Amino acid sequence: MSALNRRRLLKGAGATLGALAFAKAIEPVFEFTANLSGDEFLQKHYRELSPDDLRTVLARLEAETKEKYGADVTIRDIRPQDGVQFGYALNLSTCIGCRRCAEACHVENNHDRKTHQSYIRVFEMQQGSFDMEQGDATYDHPVPQPGRYYMPVQCQQCDNPPCTKVCPVEATWKEKDGIVVVDYNWCIGCRYCEAACPYHARRFNWEAPEISAEEINPNQSYLSNRIRPQGVVEKCTFCLHRTRTGALPACLEACPTGARVFGNLLDPDSEIRWVLENKRVFVLKEELGARPRFFYFFDV
């Protein structure tokens, strides 16, 4: 065998060995793709789905929930209503920091049980300071504490949302009733929106959510509380599966002090309008120009 042939043979052997080693190294990827249906992979953007497509997608998602989580759920597609602009207000004078809103969110929105995820973080603030640096969201003591006030923060559903404009694939957008949503089946998981949000309102599914069949809330919708896939961003949707059908957000219903006010900003007789017209309301970080739809006020 000539030197040239031997070299060629060795090169071939090296290339084969390298290719085999590579195939072996990326083997875990195939565990992931094995759980990924072709339909899921090829699914179009929510806003490009025809009514027929959407029915198929919803049925598939329900079947997948049954298969992966063992729960029978109904996943609906609930569209915004005309003449409705949702707004939310929170009375800082009455909030006692009990975190029942955060817990209700956790349950309603089928959050991961292990991390005890919620779209709401409640900050314990120093009386006399509005500096967030003095706030603490990890307090663990009876509430309310003297000299403290409490400020729950969730998605502010901004009218000029910094999060939607950075999304490279239009996987997140503002609906016509003012709710900012995410297509969990279109998000590529780059987390640029999470970096852009000034209110720490977005969450990423670092792992596939864990939740037992009994604990799953079966009343679900595509754009809100269905169990999110691994590796995508999620956020508060003002419980659109409830609010678009006339119910109130879960966090509001859970509040024991009536600190939360939710409603249609276009309805002159709504409580939210009364609050906006009669209380001295403010929004967080107004200087950033995101124009939140979530208002805070003090009663006294």
Added chain:
Amino acid sequence: MSRKTTAKESEERPKHWVSYPRFLWRSLALATDGSWAFYAWMTGLTAIALVGANAWAGQVSSGMGVTGMSDHVSWGLYIANFTFAVGLAAGGVMMVIPAYLYHDDEMHDVVIVGELLAIAALIVSLGFVVADLGRPDRFWHLLPGIGRFNWPISMLTWDVVVLNGYLLLNLHICGYLLYMRFLGRKPNPKWYVPFVFLSVIWAISVHTVTAFLYSGLGGRPFWNSALLAPRFLASAFVTGPAFIVLALQVVRRTTSFRVPEGPIQTLLKIMRVTVLVNLFMAGAEVFTEFYTGSSHVAAARYLYIGLHGKTALVPWIWTGLAFNVFAAIVLHTPKLVAKRPLLNLALVLVFSGVWIEKGMGLIIPGFVPSTMHELVEYYPTLTEWKVTAGLWAVGMMVFTIALKVALPIFGGEVGAGERSWKRDDAPDSDPEPAPAE
């Protein structure tokens, strides 16, 4: 092997469908032939790349919970390295400008090294973007036409455009020049000079757009500064030349390709300016943050001195700054520059220094404290380090192979004909070039 006749024909009327596959085949041979040291180097890099691929595969499968990132610090080592790699890619332009704009002939002879570095660094940076995706399987959503490409609104789509555009530009320039040299024909300036000029502007744009990714976010005061883009460019023009000067010395030692001293000196001159500009800008930022003392200073305080007892980044940033200052001193002391090993040490340190400063030192403080002023620290996990090492190993492999193919062709040792290609201005008495091995 007698290819004299075909070469002659191709000179008169090029049959690209014959000669181009031959060029590719010859390149493949060049890329895979080498000394034992070359094979050892490539095998080592392959091993690291495989470890990285395996770690990434595990991350895709079990989710990004295997990284140290959280909802508070949602970008980490990957985006830090992405940012740095883009700078390295842009840094190659510091060879292109002297070579083409100022007609530095010696630089012109080695400029291909800078262009190939850009290609390798771009592949690395795109690799880091993919590594950072929670759903890499949905990558196609980014493809214009097929997916929904949020251009021109999202800065990330701009980055996808400029990075891939810069990659294509450099692939075209390098590919065209190499193929022409392989054929033994004089490259037609029409086919590459406009692209070279475009690539100069484009190089500036890749790093500017990457800076805009961060500086455009109003909710992150640490990044929301007009100084970010200029600082990115200044530091890119430190790392690019530093890496190239080191690479040119390796080429000089390990190949028969002639590396003149002129380009090295030019690059060092450039670095003397850029290293100071970079340090000056760092100082300007530190002054503005600390003297103002508003709550905006929290991130800078966390970075430089620690905040509320959290000090994870403090040793990093001071090490990075010390490396930069050391290199600045060496570069500005002629006696020290003359000591090659010391100079090389300074180059390695300044490269690492910028890696720290623009990587961990820039990305992480953007998240600490978080937008709601929560202090959650970030420590990269082993998975992240493996993927990072793997991607840089891939980059080094690409760069090595690119040089391995390009230098013999550029040096005129390999071509379609048996004779070597000579520059018009080359002396006639030029002896037959030495064989590649």
